[in-house]
Amino acid sequence: MIQGPRLYMVSILKRFRVGLTSESPAEPSLLRRLVKAAYLFLLAGGIYNYCTRIVWKSHTTVPAVDEEDVYRVPVKVTQLPGRRGAPRVPRAARQRAAFYNLSYVNLPTGLTPDSDAYNEQLALAIFQTNAVAAGRQGVGIFPRMARLNHGCSRAFDVVYTWRDDEGALVVHALKPIRAGEELLTTYTNTKRPRHVRREFLQEHYGFECQCAVCSLPDDLSAQSDERLNAVSDLYTRFSRWQHQLISGSEAAAAAISIWRLGEEEGYWSERGQLASDVTHVACAHSE
Numbered sequence: 001m002i003q004g005p006r007l008y009m010v011s012i013l014k015r016f017r018v019g020l021t022s023e024s025p026a027e028p029s030l031l032r033r034l035v036k037a038a039y040l041f042l043l044a045g046g047i048y049n050y051c052t053r054i055v056w057k058s059h060t061t062v063p064a065v066d067e068e069d070v071y072r073v074p075v076k077v078t079q080l081p082g083r084r085g086a087p088r089v090p091r092a093a094r095q096r097a098a099f100y101n102l103s104y105v106n107l108p109t110g111l112t113p114d115s116d117a118y119n120e121q122l123a124l125a126i127f128q129t130n131a132v133a134a135g136r137q138g139v140g141i142f143p144r145m146a147r148l149n150h151g152c153s154r155a156f157d158v159v160y161t162w163r164d165d166e167g168a169l170v171v172h173a174l175k176p177i178r179a180g181e182e183l184l185t186t187y188t189n190t191k192r193p194r195h196v197r198r199e200f201l202q203e204h205y206g207f208e209c210q211c212a213v214c215s216l217p218d219d220l221s222a223q224s225d226e227r228l229n230a231v232s233d234l235y236t237r238f239s240r241w242q243h244q245l246i247s248g249s250e251a252a253a254a255a256i257s258i259w260r261l262g263e264e265e266g267y268w269s270e271r272g273q274l275a276s277d278v279t280h281v282a283c284a285h286s287e
Helices: 027-043 093-100 116-130 194-205 218-243 248-265 271-285
Strands: 008-012 054-057 072-074 138-140 158-163 168-173
Touching: 093 116, 194 218, 218 248, 248 271
Parallel strands: none
Antiparallel strands: 008 054, 072 138, 158 168
């Protein structure tokens, strides 16, 4: 996964709204709606604000959003692809072409093109740049999904999940996406300040982020960073409940503040899990 050829929305097949409006209800009402959002979150199979299956494309239209991996390997890869006991580059011509068509960073210099050493390092660079988690026991290469470019905070509009029962990675939209809009996901924790995000992305993926959030004027970027930092601090406070360091009411208040700041920032990707967590808190206290 690296900034490169873009993926765009072709059509929306199904939409299921899960979440709160931008109205300003009283806190008790908001808490009840958080609980309701968690219930809908579970009904929707644990998918965030919108349970939307999408059809996507790069240069050509592809038939479905669900994608099986080119290959899947254990989480820890300690050998180069092609070595005995290590993952191998797929042999099927179509899969092999899809694999080698992916972008990559950190390819060692000084290697002779087409030599065994070069091919091994190239395969490893492609793998390390594009592999994503595929269940608890492995990671995989998903060529279409790897075309998703990065966006920070409210700039990204899709997330992906691995489904063990289907053996496939599925991409879901977080909000309505019009035909022709680029599909963006996130490569990192985007609740960090802009300069930290950019440093991480430059080091690990070789680009300086120019997403809609990172491109904000300095004053608006500072306001965004302040909101995101506050959300991070509130999550830290919310997590103290499990250690009995704050009360249920205090945990619920933190969740409400996270939700409201997320509404201001347009940061919605964690709402489903937040609603589920606050429901657990409420049930534990019979609140």
